[in-house]
Amino acid sequence: xxxxxxxxxxxxxxxxxxxxxxxxxxxxxxxxxxxxxxxxxxxxxxxxxxxxxxxxxxxxxxxxxxxxxxxxxxxxxxxxxxxxxxxxxxxxxxxxxxxxxxxxxxxxxxxxxxxxxxxxxxxxxxxxxxxxxxxxxxxxxxxxxxxxxxxxxxxxxxxxxxxxxxxxxxxxxxxxxxxxxxxxxxxxxxxxxxxxxxxxxxxxxxxxxxxxxxxxxxxxxxxxxxxxxxxxxxxxxxxxxxxxxxxxxxxxxxxxxxxxxxxxxxxxxxxxxxxxxxxxxxxxxxxxxxxxxxxxxxxxxxxxxxxxxxxxxxxxxxxxxxxxxxxxxxxxxxxxxxx
Amino acid sequence: xxxxxxxxxxxxxxxxxxxxxxxxxxxxxxxxxxxxxxxxxxxxxxxxxxxxxxxxxxxxxxxxxxxxxxxxxxxxxxxxxxxxxxxxxxxxxxxxxxxxxxxxxxxxxxxxxxxxxxxxxxxxxxxxxxxxxxxxxxxxxxxxxxxxxxxxxxxxxxxxxxxxxxxxxxxxxxxxxxxxxxxxxxxxxxxxxxxxxxxxxxxxxxxxxxxxxxxxxxxxxxxxxxxxxxxxxxxxxxxxxxxxxxxxxxxxxxxxxxxxxxxxxxxxxxxxxxxxxxxxxxxxxxxxxxxxxxxxxxxxxxxxxxxxxxxxxxxxxxxxxxxxxxxxxxxxxxxxxxx
Numbered sequence: 001x002x003x004x005x006x007x008x009x010x011x012x013x014x015x016x017x018x019x020x021x022x023x024x025x026x027x028x029x030x031x032x033x034x035x036x037x038x039x040x041x042x043x044x045x046x047x048x049x050x051x052x053x054x055x056x057x058x059x060x061x062x063x064x065x066x067x068x069x070x071x072x073x074x075x076x077x078x079x080x081x082x083x084x085x086x087x088x089x090x091x092x093x094x095x096x097x098x099x100x101x102x103x104x105x106x107x108x109x110x111x112x113x114x115x116x117x118x119x120x121x122x123x124x125x126x127x128x129x130x131x132x133x134x135x136x137x138x139x140x141x142x143x144x145x146x147x148x149x150x151x152x153x154x155x156x157x158x159x160x161x162x163x164x165x166x167x168x169x170x171x172x173x174x175x176x177x178x179x180x181x182x183x184x185x186x187x188x189x190x191x192x193x194x195x196x197x198x199x200x201x202x203x204x205x206x207x208x209x210x211x212x213x214x215x216x217x218x219x220x221x222x223x224x225x226x227x228x229x230x231x232x233x234x235x236x237x238x239x240x241x242x243x244x245x246x247x248x249x250x251x252x253x254x255x256x257x258x259x260x261x262x263x264x265x266x267x268x269x270x271x272x273x274x275x276x277x278x279x280x281x282x283x284x285x286x287x288x289x290x291x292x293x294x295x296x297x298x299x300x301x302x303x304x305x306x307x308x309x310x311x312x313x314x315x316x317x318x319x320x321x322x323x324x325x326x327x328x329x330x331x332x333x334x335x336x337x338x339x
Numbered sequence: 340x341x342x343x344x345x346x347x348x349x350x351x352x353x354x355x356x357x358x359x360x361x362x363x364x365x366x367x368x369x370x371x372x373x374x375x376x377x378x379x380x381x382x383x384x385x386x387x388x389x390x391x392x393x394x395x396x397x398x399x400x401x402x403x404x405x406x407x408x409x410x411x412x413x414x415x416x417x418x419x420x421x422x423x424x425x426x427x428x429x430x431x432x433x434x435x436x437x438x439x440x441x442x443x444x445x446x447x448x449x450x451x452x453x454x455x456x457x458x459x460x461x462x463x464x465x466x467x468x469x470x471x472x473x474x475x476x477x478x479x480x481x482x483x484x485x486x487x488x489x490x491x492x493x494x495x496x497x498x499x500x501x502x503x504x505x506x507x508x509x510x511x512x513x514x515x516x517x518x519x520x521x522x523x524x525x526x527x528x529x530x531x532x533x534x535x536x537x538x539x540x541x542x543x544x545x546x547x548x549x550x551x552x553x554x555x556x557x558x559x560x561x562x563x564x565x566x567x568x569x570x571x572x573x574x575x576x577x578x579x580x581x582x583x584x585x586x587x588x589x590x591x592x593x594x595x596x597x598x599x600x601x602x603x604x605x606x607x608x609x610x611x612x613x614x615x616x617x618x619x620x621x622x623x624x625x626x627x628x629x630x631x632x633x634x635x636x637x638x639x640x641x642x643x644x645x646x647x648x649x650x651x652x653x654x655x656x657x658x659x660x661x662x663x664x665x666x667x668x669x670x671x672x673x674x675x676x677x678x
Binding site: 041052053152173292295316320322326327334 | 373376390392491492493494512623626629630631633634638641661664665666672
């Protein structure tokens with residue numbers, strides 16, 4: 001008996017337990033997730049990333065509230081929040097004010113908040129996050145906001161695998177932090193200048209705009225072959241040629257200013273993806289990344305089951321004493337022999 | 340012919356080329372590294388990590404200068420710097436002043452600076468960094484400073500694998516950033532409050548001190564079995580029981596204040612590791628992590644070589660259409676069959 005059935009019936013406790021199983025790499029969790037998998041693929045996955053201090057959590061909070069505001073219950077969206085950011089209030093680093101502001105969300109049955117205990121997670125941050133997002137998707141959450149800190153490779157990779165990636169900047173964080181954006185601008189579908197009521201917002205937006213023009217990030221993402229000149233352009237090709245220019249939006253998340261425009265922009269990006277086949281392309285990339293991660297873990301586990309731990313430890317000792325290099329060790333171990 | 344021989348002779352260009360080969364995962368690089376491996380194990384690996392804005396690069400810069408200041412050339416240390424931090428001036432995000440201040444280091448033949456192009460590196464950040472550190476070690480650099488941003492899982496893991504890990508904090512970075520320290524305090528051998536000339540330095544140090552007392556991070560690192568009461572304590576056991584309390588040091592790196600005390604503390608930590616067997620323990624953990632990473636990559640490569648890409652792509656398509664789950668796909672693929 002897995003947790004799949006009660007989760008489908010809307011049991012929040014069962015969902016919370018499954019997420020813990022997934023995070024701890026417990027086999028039962030994988031079995032339940034496998035049962036739930038046919039129900040996935042409906043949610044809009046939105047990655048939200050940026051340096052510490054840009055106000056990601058407040059923005060995620062406000063977006064979630066916006067989606068919950070719809071009067072008509074039948075069209076109101078259910079919202080999942082996955083916080084992978086060690087500096088996020090959702091993960092426990094909140095000052096009191098943030099926690100109070102989150103109370104309304106936490107008490108709403110249409111919202112499910114999950115923080116990742118990212119430090120030292122054994123199974124790998126990316127694969128645990130992928131599983132958690134799938135469980136929420138299967139449980140019927142329409143929008144899943146994935147908050148990560150945009151200063152780490154693993155965390156940026158997680159945000160990048162969403163359908164829509166929002167990269168947040170803020171004025172006045174100093175040159176050190178501005179420098180980060182060079183790396184993460186390339187993954188942005190939408191750019192937000194948060195804390196837009198602060199001095200320096202014009203300069204921040206200008207800097208973003210010139211970086212965008214410099215980098216042409218969009219062309220890299222939607223690269224395609226040009227149709228031969230003589231060939232008439234098909235509908236599909238024309239749609240494929242549509243290019244998304246990441247808009248830059250000003251938001252003051254603490255006041256809720258600019259949140260509606262941001263939500264509309266998110267919706268436009270979704271439509272763009274659906275019209276151009278980008279939605280399916282991103283699904284495939286994301287699921288391939290998940291498959292590869294699981295394959296890798298399974299191959300390593302199978303190998304360890306076949307090889308005596310004593311041989312492995314002896315080999316390691318020979319590396320420590322510099323008798324053989326790690327490279328030589330791997331070649332020997334894969335041939336099943338001692339070194 | 341690999342690059343190993345010229346590197347041993349001190350050819351910097353050959354070293355630079357090898358580091359590029361390692362970063363790009365080129366097989367020649369692995370062969371050269373394998374040849375160089377018996378010469379590794381002499382360098383003191385020092386991880387330096389902290390949130391963006393704490394002044395890591397300036398501190399790394401000043402430590403490197405300090406090690407180069409020794410009058411007597413025979414005892415003067417050769418210094419390698421590996422920057423894995425996307426916000427580091429070493430990786431290209433510098434404002435002009437930083438670059439000017441680094442000129443003296445860049446022109447010194449006893450210093451080798453290498454930045455990692457961390458975004459999108461194919462072979463994985465951790466394994467590339469491990470290889471680069473080994474190459475510098477074999478090339479005769481006595482101290483290798485590894486600078487990472489302490490806000491990402493992968494980057495923190497890299498710093499943690501050094502012999503000595505320095506975690507940097509700074510006053511006035513706001514609550515968002517303070518929250519990060521909860522995660523990285525546990526890996527600190529030395530704690531630095533940088534920018535100690537700024538207001539709020541007392542509060543930052545107090546907060547660090549109480550977090551340290553709360554977390555007892557040292558006990559987790561040097562956990563050991565208590566000897567039975569009747570048994571006389573051996574020399575080794577007594578040494579093992581010595582516990583390292585991470586000191587908190589105030590530094591103003593921009594002015595070079597506190598750098599000498601920091602370098603002395605680094606040296607004390609090295610002695611502590613050597614006396615307690617911690618040096619060897621950390622070597623083993625680090626090399627095991629490297630071995631595991633290479634094994635994993637090799638197992639995946641071998642598997643892909645054995646399986647037709649068509650089967651893999653068909654399986655992926657069935658996942659995308661939700662006919663099978665990734666978990667079922669992995670089980671089928673590992674049994675070599677179609678799904």
